Amino acid sequence: xxxxxxxxxxxxxxxxxxxxxxxxxxxxxxxxxxxxxxxxxxxxxxxxxxxxxxxxxxxxxxxxxxxxxxxxxxxxxxxxxxxxxxxxxxxxxxxxxxxxxxxxxxxxxxxxxxxxxxxxxxxxxxxxxxxxxxxxxxxxxxxxxxxxxxxxxxxxxxxxxxxxxxxxxxxxxxxxxxxxxxxxxxxxxxxxxxxxxxxxxxxxxxxxxxxxxxxxxxxxxxxxxxxxxxxxxxxxxxxxxxxxxxxxxxxxxxxxxxxxxxxxxxxxxxxxxxxxxxxxxxxxxxxxxxxxxxxxxxxxxxxxxxxxxxxxxxxxxxxxxxxxxxxxxxxxxxxxxxxxxxxxxxxxxxxxxxxxxxx
Amino acid sequence: xxxxxxxxxxxxxxxxxxxxxxxxxxxxxxxxxxxxxxxxxxxxxxxxxxxxxxxxxxxxxxxxxxxxxxxxxxxxxxxxxxxxxxxxxxxxxxxxxxxxxxxxxxxxxxxxxxxxxxxxxxxxxxxxxxxxxxxxxxxxxxxxxxxxxxxxxxxxxxxxxxxxxxxxxxxxxxxxxxxxxxxxxxxxxxxxxxxxxxxxxxxxxxxxxxxxxxxxxxxxxxxxxxxxxxxxxxxxxxxxxxxxxxxxxxxxxxxxxxxxxxxxxxxxxxxxxxxxxxxxxxxxxxxxxxxxxxxxxxxxxxxxxxxxx
Numbered sequence: 001x002x003x004x005x006x007x008x009x010x011x012x013x014x015x016x017x018x019x020x021x022x023x024x025x026x027x028x029x030x031x032x033x034x035x036x037x038x039x040x041x042x043x044x045x046x047x048x049x050x051x052x053x054x055x056x057x058x059x060x061x062x063x064x065x066x067x068x069x070x071x072x073x074x075x076x077x078x079x080x081x082x083x084x085x086x087x088x089x090x091x092x093x094x095x096x097x098x099x100x101x102x103x104x105x106x107x108x109x110x111x112x113x114x115x116x117x118x119x120x121x122x123x124x125x126x127x128x129x130x131x132x133x134x135x136x137x138x139x140x141x142x143x144x145x146x147x148x149x150x151x152x153x154x155x156x157x158x159x160x161x162x163x164x165x166x167x168x169x170x171x172x173x174x175x176x177x178x179x180x181x182x183x184x185x186x187x188x189x190x191x192x193x194x195x196x197x198x199x200x201x202x203x204x205x206x207x208x209x210x211x212x213x214x215x216x217x218x219x220x221x222x223x224x225x226x227x228x229x230x231x232x233x234x235x236x237x238x239x240x241x242x243x244x245x246x247x248x249x250x251x252x253x254x255x256x257x258x259x260x261x262x263x264x265x266x267x268x269x270x271x272x273x274x275x276x277x278x279x280x281x282x283x284x285x286x287x288x289x290x291x292x293x294x295x296x297x298x299x300x301x302x303x304x305x306x307x308x309x310x311x312x313x314x315x316x317x318x319x320x321x322x323x324x325x326x327x328x329x330x331x332x333x334x335x336x337x338x339x340x341x342x343x344x345x346x347x348x349x350x351x352x353x354x355x356x357x358x359x
Numbered sequence: 360x361x362x363x364x365x366x367x368x369x370x371x372x373x374x375x376x377x378x379x380x381x382x383x384x385x386x387x388x389x390x391x392x393x394x395x396x397x398x399x400x401x402x403x404x405x406x407x408x409x410x411x412x413x414x415x416x417x418x419x420x421x422x423x424x425x426x427x428x429x430x431x432x433x434x435x436x437x438x439x440x441x442x443x444x445x446x447x448x449x450x451x452x453x454x455x456x457x458x459x460x461x462x463x464x465x466x467x468x469x470x471x472x473x474x475x476x477x478x479x480x481x482x483x484x485x486x487x488x489x490x491x492x493x494x495x496x497x498x499x500x501x502x503x504x505x506x507x508x509x510x511x512x513x514x515x516x517x518x519x520x521x522x523x524x525x526x527x528x529x530x531x532x533x534x535x536x537x538x539x540x541x542x543x544x545x546x547x548x549x550x551x552x553x554x555x556x557x558x559x560x561x562x563x564x565x566x567x568x569x570x571x572x573x574x575x576x577x578x579x580x581x582x583x584x585x586x587x588x589x590x591x592x593x594x595x596x597x598x599x600x601x602x603x604x605x606x607x608x609x610x611x612x613x614x615x616x617x618x619x620x621x622x623x624x625x626x627x628x629x630x631x632x633x634x635x636x637x638x639x640x641x642x643x644x645x646x647x648x649x650x651x652x653x654x655x656x657x658x659x660x661x662x663x664x665x666x667x668x
Contacts, residue, residue, distance in 0.1 A: 084451075130643075134643075134647060143451060144592055147589045148590075148639045152640060152643070155633070155635045156636060158632040159633050162632065163630050281455050318471055319470075320470050324466070324467050325463070327457070327458075327461075327464075328460065330452070330456035334446065334453060338446040338447070
């Protein structure tokens with residue numbers, strides 16, 4: 001990885017420089033496209049944070065799946081597992097959630113919701129388990145297999161919502177709505193902000209604790225640092241640690257899908273995720289793979305996606321701009337990380353690393 | 360709709376569907392042979408499709424469409440090369456970024472140029488033509504030799520690439536850089552230059568694949584690359600980094616995709632998403648078997664130089 005071991009202050013500088021670079025690039029591109037960058041930024045901020053309703057109901061709600069899939073990617077990348085399959089694992093979780101949610105019937109929420117969460121987490125883990133097996137037993141790299149699994153999941157959703165799980169009247173390609181008792185309660189009544197946000201916050205704090213303060217966390221981290229070193233230290237076998245990483249990562253992405261169903265859409269349909277599993281890579285990297293920082297970068301990207309609707313409505317900037325800006329963020333992170341390392345030189349850098357602890 | 364299914368129609372369709380995969384995968388295999396995994400060729404394909412569409416629209420020319428399509432794909436690969444070779448950034452993350460950038464940028468450009476509702480663009484369409492004599496062969500003629508120019512381009516590329524890889528000094532240098540850049544450098548090979556050319560070649564060919572998509576269908580649609588860049592990467596693994604096997608793997612994928620037409624002609628209410636899923640499942644199964652055991656170039660995805668950056 002090479003990006004996770006640095007000093008937290010250096011990481012913060014890198015992220016800030018990346019955001020600055022992206023802003024500059026985007027502003028230039030907007031001007032070339034004949035838009036006013038200042039007005040665009042105003043509308044973006046207004047649309048995502050201009051009111052309590054916009055912030056809670058738009059930005060934070062969008063941030064939930066981004067934070068959870070961002071955590072999934074961070075877990076994997078930290079341990080040197082290239083899980084590009086958060087998108088597919090998200091859908092696997094969403095399928096399981098809607099399936100269990102529809103077949104459960106009406107029970108008390110304190111029973112139904114955990115059952116649905118469990119189903120979603122298991123399904124996401126299962127989706128990640130296949131690439132894990134293929135890597136460990138057969139030596140097939142997970143980059144290709146996790147991507148292939150994404151497409152399998154997307155077509156599976158498209159099949160399910162048109163055939164076995166289609167809504168009762170059989171007209172539209174989506175499932176029926178899940179019953180009230182399987183829907184997540186709102187954190188603040190009257191806004192769209194649901195319990196899923198709290199789950200995301202707790203998971204990011206929990207993962208930070210797991211990685212920094214437990215033996216398993218230490219082993220997982222050393223797996224990312226050097227698989228050789230971890231083998232030599234002999235604490236735990238590499239393949240079982242790899243499986244744990246795949247399962248944990250898939251579980252988080254699956255849970256993201258389950259929470260999206262129970263918290264926001266209440267039904268499954270094609271295109272439920274506008275590519276969150278891929279955006280998650282940018283979310284995790286802008287956070288320098290730090291679990292707590294994923295909360296912030298998830299909200300940042302949530303604001304970007306939330307505000308893009310307003311930009312399109314009010315200024316006429318096409319919504320496709322957002323994914324282009326997200327890619328710019330990713331490239332800027334890569335560039336500024338390298339630039340800082342070169343500017344600082346190896347001497348100061350090693351000094352910084354000695355004084356810094358791991359995020 | 361009552362058109363009966365025939366073997367000729369099926370294999371003809373399989374070849375047409377295999378072409379963009381074969382082009383992108385053959386290009387990607389050059390890149391991977393140099394030790395670089397570019398998962399950003401999806402971005403090159405969509406950029407190639409848009410550039411081909413814009414050029415073909417402006418000049419009403421298939422040829423210029425293909426040239427600009429290739430250049431568009433090369434441009435995305437150039438960004439990838441600058442980051443991976445110039446800044447020594449991680450290949451997989453950079454590839455993800457160039458894919459997102461390609462999809463996002465083409466989408467934004469398309470919406471800005473043609474409006475958000477997406478008015479339909481009509482382009483000159485690739486026409487199939489018959490190769491004299493060969494095209495008149497029974498069965499084989501209509502399947503293989505009554506196709507469009509991009510199909511014949513793939514036919515030419517397979518032996519050419521095979522020859523270049525295994526019988527020229529460039530091929531030897533390329534492979535040595537992919538196996539062990541340290542040893543290659545000792546032997547006087549300019550590692551970064553070899554990789555630069557390999558990445559650009561991959562991008563140009565992915566761009567051609569995109570041009571085929573636009574010019575074969577006669578239009579441009581956002582996200583029309585539809586994950587073909589990722590499938591091409593699987594095709595390279597299935598094809599064991601060898602041009603001949605890659606072409607066969609691409610054809611296998613094309614045939615699996617063409618199955619949907621067969622089933623569509625059999626009945627209308629068959630679950631088509633399952634047939635769309637089939638190629639991906641088959642690829643996963645194939646990778647689990649004998650095909651997955653092939654050894655990748657040893658230096659694939661590893662940073663270089665390893666220290667001092």
